[in-house]
Amino acid sequence: MIVVMKVGSPEAEIARLTEEFVSWGLSPEKIVGKHKVVIGLVGETVAMDPLQIQEASAWIEQVLRVEQPFKRASREYRNGEASEVAIPTPNGVVYIGEHHPIVTVAGPCSVENEEMIIETARRVKAAGAQFLRGGAFKPRTSPYAFQGHGESALGLLAAAREATGLGIITELMDASDLEPLAEIADVIQIGARNMQNFSLLKKVGAQDKPILLKRGMAATIEDWLMAAEYILAAGNPNVILCERGIRTFDRQYARNTLDLSAIPVLRTLTHLPIMIDPSHGTGRAEYVPSMAMASIAAGTDSLMIEVHPNPKKALSDGPQSLTPDAFDQLMRDLAIVGKPLGRWTEQRQPVGV
Structure with a gap:
């Protein structure tokens, strides 16, 4: 899954969310794009409800599933941006x-x-x-x-x-x-x-x-x-x-x-x-x-x-x-x-x- 943050999301809120995702047993990875920050989530996310994740913060714009088996290599993982x-x-x-x-x-x-x-x-x-x-x-x-x-x-x-x-x-x-x-x-x-x-x-x-x-x-x-x-x-x-x-x-x-x-x-x-x-x-x-x-x-x-x-x-x-x-x-x-x-x-x- 990837969590797309809204433009201007505070660093403190991104850090708080990262800690919360770790407490859920996930491995979050912060990805800084040209305009937005994306948090990639690796772990047991199959049974997770994207809406439940979005409710974790008002600064979350959307939560998307990465459908490809290659998660971190996927273009989706960076919200469509090239690295x-x-x-x-x-x-x-x-x-x-x-x-x-x-x-x-x-x-x-x-x-x-x-x-x-x-x-x-x-x-x-x-x-x-x-x-x-x-x-x-x-x-x-x-x-x-x-x-x-x-x-x-x-x-x-x-x-x-x-x-x-x-x-x-x-x-x-x-x-x-x-x-x-x-x-x-x-x-x-x-x-x-x-x-x-x-x-x-x-x-x-x-x-x-x-x-x-x-x-x-x-x-x-x-x-x-x-x-x-x-x-x-x-x-x-x-x-x-x-x-x-x-x-x-x-x-x-x-x-x-x-x-x-x-x-x-x-x-x-x-x-x-x-x-x-x-x-x-x-x-x-x-x-x-x-x-x-x-x-x-x-x-x-x-x-x-x-x-x-x-x-x-x-x-x-x-x-x-x-x-x-x-x-x-x-x-x-x-x-x-x-x-x-x-x-x-x-x-x-x-x-x-």
Whole structure:
């Protein structure tokens, strides 16, 4: 349930109501919107009469039931308003959300060595990226494929951040690596293969770093939102949803099927920000630009693009990685789509903190 307070409701009355809801055995959560305050109620509310709740205060405007199984992730839970994720970086706070300019994340699939990651970081920042992506721990289909350099690669990501001021996004695979990874990462990525690793979702939900939750390869949208609910229910409100392609019938021409229809569907169902990864979504570098532009037209809040200085020699995902020059051109092309939609600001910037 959500309790919508009237405009101008006193803080003392909101605090009193919150205490009263706790005494009823509920878990209230105060949500401050643009114009009103909403109190979300989680718990055994099925048998509760909304009219009885409304009578608890003259400052209550209305009481509504949240019909979706994903309560906190539901757009209803915020009274129809979108949320945003504010991420502190060395270059300042970056906001990802429906009412902010597109945020671009770029970098290699895996951190290979210091020279490579710093060179890539400098190039993608100069082109306009705000975050560097790079895998220290890599989940691979084959046990014989390159699995990443592990904890030592985290130090290389830290060096790249020091050199450029970019925020860092990297993937967590095992809860035992959470502490060292969280010291380096500005955003913790939960990959497609771990989307329904519920014990891991609870762990990242219990800490305060923002979470990038990638959609599982065979996950429905409801599966995905229920996974986000685990993180939100554990106390972390900063979740970004990333569509990265799903498995369908035809894998001959593209690695996955990039589900851009998920963008308008998610807009109706959830308040959470949306990111699109056209690199994994297609698996082919030549398809990435058109899918990235289509993503902006469809309404994404952010893009994740794989970039490598020499894709042919990449230790992982070379075929879907753009060269730095190609990424530079892509950013210019994306501006052509994003500016008329009011979702693009000049992002090209000199390297240096």
